[in-house]
Amino acid sequence: MTKIGLEIHCQLTKLESKLFCSCKADYREFEPNTNVCPICMGIPGSLPLLNKKAVEKATLIAMALDCETPEKIAFFRKNYFYPDLPKNFQITQLNADGYENTSIGWNGKVTVDNKEIQIRRIQLEEDPGRLIYEGATERTKVTLVDYNRAGTPLVEIVTEPDFENPHHVRNFLNILSDLLENLDVSDPGLEGAMRADANVSIEGGSKVEIKNIGSFHDLEKAVHFEITRQQSLAEREIEIIQETRHWDDRRKITVSARTKEEEGEYRYHLEADIPWVNIDSNVKNQLQIQMPENISSKKERYISKYNIAPQVADILASDKYFSDLFENANNETNAKDIANMITTDLMGLVDTREKREQSKLEPTHLTDLIEYIKSNKITRTSAKLALEEVVKTGKSLPQIIEELDLGHVSDESTLSDIISLVLSEETKAVEDAKQNSEIVNFLVGKVMQKTHGKADPELTLTILKKNLGL
Amino acid sequence: MKNLVTEEEITRVAKLMKIELEDHSEHMKRVQKMLEYFDILDNANVESEEIIVQETDLEKLRDDKYVPYDQKLLKFLKTYKGKYVKAPKLS
Amino acid sequence: MDLSISALDYQRGIKNGDFTVEEFISKSLERIESVDKNLHAFLKLNDLALENAKEIDRKIKSNQNVGKCFGMPISVKDNICIAGSITTCGSKALEHFKAPYTATVIDKLNSEDAIIIGKTNLDEFAMGLSTEFSAYGKSKNPWNMDYVPGGSSGGSAVSVSANECIASLGSDTGGSIRNPASFCSVVGLKPTYGLVSRYGLVSYANSIEQIGPLTKTVEDSAFLLNIISGIDPNDNTTIDNDNEDYLSNIDAGIEGKKIGIISEMTNSEGINDEVLNSTNDAIKTFEKLGASCEYVSLQMVRYAVAAYYTITSTEAGSNLARYDNIRYGYEFDTEGFEFNSYISQARNMLGPEVKRRMILGGFVPSAGHAGKYFLKALKVKSKLIKEINLILTGLDFLISPTVPIQPFKFGEKIDDPVSFMLVDFNTVTANLTGKPAISVPYKIVNGLPVGIQIMADSMNEIPLLQAAYALEKTVELPEVPI
Numbered sequence A: 001m002t003k004i005g006l007e008i009h010c011q012l013t014k015l016e017s018k019l020f021c022s023c024k025a026d027y028r029e030f031e032p033n034t035n036v037c038p039i040c041m042g043i044p045g046s047l048p049l050l051n052k053k054a055v056e057k058a059t060l061i062a063m064a065l066d067c068e069t070p071e072k073i074a075f076f077r078k079n080y081f082y083p084d085l086p087k088n089f090q091i092t093q094l095n096a097d098g099y100e101n102t103s104i105g106w107n108g109k110v111t112v113d114n115k116e117i118q119i120r121r122i123q124l125e126e127d128p129g130r131l132i133y134e135g136a137t138e139r140t141k142v143t144l145v146d147y148n149r150a151g152t153p154l155v156e157i158v159t160e161p162d163f164e165n166p167h168h169v170r171n172f173l174n175i176l177s178d179l180l181e182n183l184d185v186s187d188p189g190l191e192g193a194m195r196a197d198a199n200v201s202i203e204g205g206s207k208v209e210i211k212n213i214g215s216f217h218d219l220e221k222a223v224h225f226e227i228t229r230q231q232s233l234a235e236r237e238i239e240i241i242q243e244t245r246h247w248d249d250r251r252k253i254t255v256s257a258r259t260k261e262e263e264g265e266y267r268y269h270l271e272a273d274i275p276w277v278n279i280d281s282n283v284k285n286q287l288q289i290q291m292p293e294n295i296s297s298k299k300e301r302y303i304s305k306y307n308i309a310p311q312v313a314d315i316l317a318s319d320k321y322f323s324d325l326f327e328n329a330n331n332e333t334n335a336k337d338i339a340n341m342i343t344t345d346l347m348g349l350v351d352t353r354e355k356r357e358q359s360k361l362e363p364t365h366l367t368d369l370i371e372y373i374k375s376n377k378i379t380r381t382s383a384k385l386a387l388e389e390v391v392k393t394g395k396s397l398p399q400i401i402e403e404l405d406l407g408h409v410s411d412e413s414t415l416s417d418i419i420s421l422v423l424s425e426e427t428k429a430v431e432d433a434k435q436n437s438e439i440v441n442f443l444v445g446k447v448m449q450k451t452h453g454k455a456d457p458e459l460t461l462t463i464l465k466k467n468l469g470l
Numbered sequence B: 001m002k003n004l005v006t007e008e009e010i011t012r013v014a015k016l017m018k019i020e021l022e023d024h025s026e027h028m029k030r031v032q033k034m035l036e037y038f039d040i041l042d043n044a045n046v047e048s049e050e051i052i053v054q055e056t057d058l059e060k061l062r063d064d065k066y067v068p069y070d071q072k073l074l075k076f077l078k079t080y081k082g083k084y085v086k087a088p089k090l091s
Numbered sequence C: 001m002d003l004s005i006s007a008l009d010y011q012r013g014i015k016n017g018d019f020t021v022e023e024f025i026s027k028s029l030e031r032i033e034s035v036d037k038n039l040h041a042f043l044k045l046n047d048l049a050l051e052n053a054k055e056i057d058r059k060i061k062s063n064q065n066v067g068k069c070f071g072m073p074i075s076v077k078d079n080i081c082i083a084g085s086i087t088t089c090g091s092k093a094l095e096h097f098k099a100p101y102t103a104t105v106i107d108k109l110n111s112e113d114a115i116i117i118g119k120t121n122l123d124e125f126a127m128g129l130s131t132e133f134s135a136y137g138k139s140k141n142p143w144n145m146d147y148v149p150g151g152s153s154g155g156s157a158v159s160v161s162a163n164e165c166i167a168s169l170g171s172d173t174g175g176s177i178r179n180p181a182s183f184c185s186v187v188g189l190k191p192t193y194g195l196v197s198r199y200g201l202v203s204y205a206n207s208i209e210q211i212g213p214l215t216k217t218v219e220d221s222a223f224l225l226n227i228i229s230g231i232d233p234n235d236n237t238t239i240d241n242d243n244e245d246y247l248s249n250i251d252a253g254i255e256g257k258k259i260g261i262i263s264e265m266t267n268s269e270g271i272n273d274e275v276l277n278s279t280n281d282a283i284k285t286f287e288k289l290g291a292s293c294e295y296v297s298l299q300m301v302r303y304a305v306a307a308y309y310t311i312t313s314t315e316a317g318s319n320l321a322r323y324d325n326i327r328y329g330y331e332f333d334t335e336g337f338e339f340n341s342y343i344s345q346a347r348n349m350l351g352p353e354v355k356r357r358m359i360l361g362g363f364v365p366s367a368g369h370a371g372k373y374f375l376k377a378l379k380v381k382s383k384l385i386k387e388i389n390l391i392l393t394g395l396d397f398l399i400s401p402t403v404p405i406q407p408f409k410f411g412e413k414i415d416d417p418v419s420f421m422l423v424d425f426n427t428v429t430a431n432l433t434g435k436p437a438i439s440v441p442y443k444i445v446n447g448l449p450v451g452i453q454i455m456a457d458s459m460n461e462i463p464l465l466q467a468a469y470a471l472e473k474t475v476e477l478p479e480v481p482i
Helices: A052-064 A166-182 A216-235 A281-290 A295-306 A310-318 A320-329 A335-350 A353-358 A363-374 A380-393 A397-403 A412-425 A427-435 A439-450 A457-468 B007-016 B024-044 C007-016 C021-039 C049-061 C104-111 C154-161 C178-184 C218-228 C273-288 C301-319 C339-349 C352-363 C374-392 C417-424 C428-433 C461-473
Strands: A003-011 A076-079 A089-092 A105-112 A115-126 A130-134 A142-146 A153-159 A194-201 A208-211 A243-248 A253-256 A276-278 B055-057 B085-087 C042-045 C073-077 C115-120 C167-172 C187-190 C210-215 C258-262 C292-296 C397-401 C437-445 C448-455
Touching (some): A003 A166, A076 C301, A089 A115, A105 A166, A166 A194, A166 A216, A166 A295, A166 A320, A194 A216, A208 A216, A216 A243, A216 A253, A295 A310, A295 A335, A310 A320, A310 A335, A320 A335, A320 A363, A335 A353, A335 A363, A335 A380, A363 A397, A380 A397, A412 A439, A412 A457, A427 A439, A427 A457, A439 A457, B007 B024, B007 C352, B024 C301, B024 C417, C007 C021, C007 C218, C021 C042, C021 C049, C021 C073, C021 C115, C042 C154, C049 C115, C073 C154, C104 C115, C104 C167, C104 C218, C115 C154, C154 C167, C154 C178, C154 C210, C167 C187, C167 C218, C178 C187, C178 C437, C187 C218, C187 C461, C210 C218, C218 C461, C273 C448, C273 C461, C301 C428, C374 C397, C397 C461, C437 C461
Parallel strands (some): C073 C115, C073 C167, C258 C292
Antiparallel strands (some): A003 A153, A003 A194, A076 A089, A105 A115, A142 B085, A194 A208, A243 A253, C042 C115, C187 C210, C397 C448, C437 C448
16 A cells, blocks of 8 residues: 655744744845844854744644644754754754654644544744755856745644555645645745655555655655656566655656765754743643634534535635635625625636735625625626726725726616617527527627626516517 | 774764864774763663753743844855855755 | 952942043053963953043043943953954854854943953863863963963953953853862852853853853952843843842851862862862861851762763754854855865864864764763763752752862873863862852962862852852962962
8 A cells, every 4th residue: 555644844934033033934025145143044152032923833733733732842953064054953843762742743633535644743943044056057056045044933744654645645735735824824825835745655665755845736746756666666576765865846757865974863952042841731722712713614614604505615714815805794694695706706816826915805895796786786797897806906896886887777768778779780689589588698698798797687688578579 | 991982983973073083093092082981971870860951931932023133144254246155065 | 550459449449530441441451461472361352442441431520320340341251252353262263253243241241331351262162171272372370371271261260360351251161160260369150050141152062051250359250240140032041030139248158057068079089189188278267157067978970070071062063063164264265165075174173172072072962872971961960950959958058179180281181081071070060050159269379279169059149159258258369470
């Protein structure tokens, strides 16, 4: 049986500051080496100052993943030399060597596709800096370091090798992304916010680790490739060696990684500059209370309280952006309509993070739109246009309706004139309509076209039918 | 000698710690002597001791606030093009 | 104007108008110029010292608020960061390292209008006990320049002892304040772990080291401790001392106090006769002062040196890993080099003693050996803490000679690593247990100083200083012969 395990690194991007200093947690907008201070640069004599909220958020994650959590947490140094490590050690947590139960969480579980995935442990640690390579040839290549990211808070989540196939893995990552976003601890869509390594073994074979995977999309591919590679080796009765491989994104294969000399001997020891932190049950209870509603219970609530269709509820609950909009826009009576509008008309308008950031839509806009539709002030078709405009400009609905002339044409005489015009133009259809009443809808459509969707559909139908003698 | 530290081990550790040893044997001898002295720890009878550590409470930790560091740290560092730190080539 | 005056006398002198800050600083700089070419206490002097002095005189004259240091010249060990100034830690590896920020203790001194007159010499990265391991040359004992001043804060002790300045800040990891204080006949205090902020102290063994004052008198020690101590948000290992006043009732005496004489540190064969005699004398003095003395045993002391060197080499191996010369250090371009070979070559600038500690620090915590050495050392440390806590429930102080031997000649100890390590025998216990300990100059024998060490329970600096003061008051020592 194929076994796949994951080691996921997730940045706590929702924090204001880094794990051990007050530099910004989100380093992405800074010029190189400008989001740094003596602490995250490891300047001699500097001391790490643990971020309280990082501990709280990480504990929330541990609870959400059903983990056991400790009474005290401790930090350790993982010692090795690498240019992206300002101190040539990483401050991290240890869950071995007699220090079990000092990291943020362990023994958790998540259900994916009806299978329970065990979470071995969760730990809090700092991200290293970033390496950039400049220069075209091997000879002229220069390694440049930007330490803006050094010290960014990371939560490492390690699973047992409980996944059975790449698809399973992908679903888990989606669930995890949604969960982290829902907890308001991280924005998984940010570039580099979530990274994962995998380990793969097939029946009777050794465990192979795969590192250097750029995205979740690549992760699925990498795992798939690795399984295939191992299976083909097994078929030819070649031994699968236990090793670390890198994902080569260009060639879409895994390759054996050159072993780093620094690997394997980290001389872990306690980080004496950070005292052990007591996390008593009061704190944990407080966190439990503050914990946002989880996705599945949100979904249940939407279905049972608002009578929303399960597929629609699923989309709403899994996406924090949508569920926030929904919660703020609905007033019980319009819930279903709001839900539908979000999951049909709105979805396409905000399908990227950029579009969401630029969107000027407020929950009240949705409430107004539904209200206008219900009271016939605007047709559904016009509402779609109005929604697009709202997202773009954020203007009020009345203003948009006026500016774009989206008002309902419900004035009978105006409508009659337009209908007469259509009837005179579409003589064939008029004939056919008398035999086949379905053709009337075609004529309604033509009226809609002429009125740019503003014609009141019911009134149009009534007048048409009258004129056609139906 | 209860604990013979081999040349191999010293070489491995020196590589690990990124230390070049010019006079292997001189260093070996001194390190060996110190390690032999440390053997005295075997007589301490502390197997069952629990390690005492310093503790603090969650409330005492630093608040999560972004405070830009107001100095240009780059001025104090070795820089490349004034922006990056240049590292030696990674093999 | 007498340069041998204490900090408190200096304060009185300035307030009385006996001399100006500028006069005193000027004379101190002359003194340094005259003696330091031989003593080599200083690595660098503060060019702005005289200017700062004039500024403080101006403030005094115009009746502005002046900090309680009143411009007194204080030297600082060169492993404590001062913004904009080169901080070498006695190493060539940091020859061009300019600190971008200032240590908390220096900020505190500056806000009390102290004048930092210069940075003092030390064993490289504070690893040593004779200042012979400085990459910038050795400092000499002003009592006899053929002898070591002790270490690693050798330069600090010399600068105070030779009256080049009023006081100094050093650091103590295994005796590095107390040892040179004892060797140079000055007062040296290692505070309770966590009492003084380490923000800005270049780490050697961060779980046990502290910054502390080296001064001419016990009162001065209390005076400086008042300024530099206190909880610091920049150092999470600091503890709140509720702004205690260490000068309060310093002359309370020790009538009725119970003193334990640590047998392992006093009756051992490693102790030399002059030191033993002086210690017995001190015991009699304590008794005359009204305290009761008895010999006590701390079993774990026997293992303390081994535990100390195991733990410190491990921590040092980690704390010094950052010196790869890539971000800061000294001139040596990375161009053309491969990563591993560059780093090893760059780290050749580390001196031989530091290199040895790096090797030990890689060895003792490594897989396969950690259980035997490092973990065991941590357990010894823990048991020692339990032992000393227990014994201090029935005692007020613990005493011993600060160092089992008197100052030795240059080169004498350097070849035998074990006898070298054992010089720390009496001092490491206070570091491993976090307890405060002070060295009080007690005798000059054959022209060389002997100091007595007093230890107390954690955060008990007030009674500790009272005991030290009481002992000091019974002692009349000759002037330093330089």
